[in-house]
Amino acid sequence: MRAALAPPPEPQPGPVRLHNVSIALFAVAGFFLMTGILAQLKSGDQDGSSSAYQAGAWVGVFLLPGLLAGVGLIVHSTTRERRTGTSVADIARRGMWQRHLQTWQAGWLCRSCWTxxxxxxxxxxxxxxxPAIPLAHFPHWVMTGTAPAPGRTEA
Known part of the structure; x- marks a missing residue:
């Protein structure tokens, strides 16, 4: 019963793919990380170097890739915020949903005959x-747009 009386569901925005700049930053960060780790492993134990120098060398391996990955995440999140819900398809879905919602809101329920x-x-x-519409058919009737939109005149 509750599902038959529920308003049309609000459309969700379409998927947003990764921005090309963030893909490039993630790839470069991965490349620098792998080459840095391989270089550190090949160099082995550096004789005569202090532990602070060795720790700095390992921090350096992760510093540049970490910065690049962070910038890539920032680029991805800012472009995602700008692009979410702004595509032509998202705008069209939202307009259609608003029309369905207006039609749904204009309908009346007769509780004595459940229509x-x-x-x-x-x-x-x-x-x-x-005419009376059975509640089982009402959501389909609203979503298919059988009735003209409220406030719209038919020719």
Whole structure:
């Protein structure tokens, strides 16, 4: 019963792919990380060098790749925020959802016979009342746009 009376679900924005700049930054960071680790492993124990020097060498291996990965994450998150919900398809889905929601809100429920209907004058001043719609068919009826959008006049 509750599902039959629920409004149309709000559309979710489409997927956002990784930005090319963030892909390049992640790739360069991975390359520097792998070459740095391999260089440290090949050099082995550096005789005569202090432990501070050895620790600095290992920190250096992770510093540049970490910075590049951080910048890549920042680029990805800022471009994702700008692009989420702004594509033509997302805007069209949102407009269609708003039309379905207006149609759903214009409907009335008859609790005694468990049907829905649209009263006279709902869609335009001269529109007649719709026949009773069984609740099981009401969500499909609203989502297929069988009725004109509220506030819209038919020719």
């Amino acid at each position: 829905a209907f649209f009263p006279a004058g709902t869609f335009h001043p001269d529109s007649p009342a719709t």
